[in-house]
Amino acid sequence: MADASKMTALVTGASRGIGLAIARELAGVGYNLALVARSEEDLKRVSDEIASEFAVRVKPVVADLSSVDSYSYIVSETVSAFGGLDLLVNCAGLAQLGSFAEVSPAQWDAIFAVNAKAPFFICREALPYLEQSAKPIIINIASVVGFKGYINQSVYSSSKHALTGFTKVLAKEVQPFGIRVHLISPGGVATDMVRKMRPDIKAEELLQPEEVAEIVRFLVTRKGTGTIDQFYLRRYTSLAFD
Numbered sequence: 687m688a689d690a691s692k693m694t695a696l697v698t699g700a701s702r703g704i705g706l707a708i709a710r711e712l713a714g715v716g717y718n719l720a721l722v723a724r725s726e727e728d729l730k731r732v733s734d735e736i737a738s739e740f741a742v743r744v745k746p747v748v749a750d751l752s753s754v755d756s757y758s759y760i761v762s763e764t765v766s767a768f769g770g771l772d773l774l775v776n777c778a779g780l781a782q783l784g785s786f787a788e789v790s791p792a793q794w795d796a797i798f799a800v801n802a803k804a805p806f807f808i809c810r811e812a813l814p815y816l817e818q819s820a821k822p823i824i825i826n827i828a829s830v831v832g833f834k835g836y837i838n839q840s841v842y843s844s845s846k847h848a849l850t851g852f853t854k855v856l857a858k859e860v861q862p863f864g865i866r867v868h869l870i871s872p873g874g875v876a877t878d879m880v881r882k883m884r885p886d887i888k889a890e891e892l893l894q895p896e897e898v899a900e901i902v903r904f905l906v907t908r909k910g911t912g913t914i915d916q917f918y919l920r921r922y923t924s925l926a927f928d
């Protein structure tokens with residue numbers, strides 16, 4: 687097992703789905719965790735479960751990432767609890783389904799706030815602490831919709847294109863500080879989000895959240911110096927997200 691003991695990861699969107707699978711995988715590697723979501727009850731439950739199963743320290747940080755105040759709050763809560771920050775995983779996200787003609791400015795703002803604006807400014811808040819880390823890493827969870835365009839997903843797709851574009855620039859801007867930046871862009875993953883948004887897609891065409899988490903584990907444990915910027919991940923038996 688790779689040794690990440692005494693290292694700290696901040697994972698947003700960790701109360702369920704992909705973020706929860708990533709949190710569990712990181713706990714298995716030995717990271718102490720700050721886990722972010724809005725639902726206090728879910729977050730406390732999963733934090734207690736992970737802490738007892740993996741013998742790591744887990745701090746639930748309840749925050750709504752659509753609020754600008756949350757960016758500094760979640761980073762400062764993490765650093766207060768653990769003394770630093772080594773890994774940031776921006777995973778929280780919201781989807782939308784419906785024709786672009788039906789989208790209101792308020793809906794557009796709500797989705798961009800969580801999917802694009804929050805990761806941008808959380809990275810900025812985290813930067814001074816990542817600069818102090820011996821192994822600093824940022825992983826942003828975008829989507830295949832950050833490259834492709836699927837009908838009725840205009841705002842979701844636009845927001846993930848924004849996150850994808852930001853991550854490309856970020857990787858270059860923080861390279862001088864030795865911070866590795868990775869973008870993971872999954873196709874359909876079997877979570878509440880996809881079950882609500884794409885009930886037409888068969889279960890056998892979906893990835894499991896643990897498959898995304900496995901990529902994260904690879905990225906945080908590998909020893910090489912080669913850069914792997916982007917993972918575009920879809921189920922090999924599925925053409926739904928080609």
Ligand SMILES: NC(=O)c1ccc[n+]([C@@H]2O[C@H](COP(=O)([O-])OP(=O)(O)OC[C@H]3O[C@@H](n4cnc5c(N)ncnc54)[C@H](OP(=O)(O)O)[C@@H]3O)[C@@H](O)[C@H]2O)c1
Nearest residue numbers: 699701703704723724725750751778779829874875877879
């Ligand atoms: N599922 C897929 O097919 C798929 C494919 C590609 C990419 N992705 C991306 O992967 C990420 C995770 O998706 P998922 O499928 O795991 O979704 P999910 O099951 O709906 O989980 C979303 C997570 O984000 C949190 N969250 C949502 N809005 C938030 C807010 N305003 N403030 C703080 N936390 C918030 C949720 O917690 P609370 O509700 O408690 O706040 C939850 O922990 C998203 O960025 C999504 O776009 C998903």
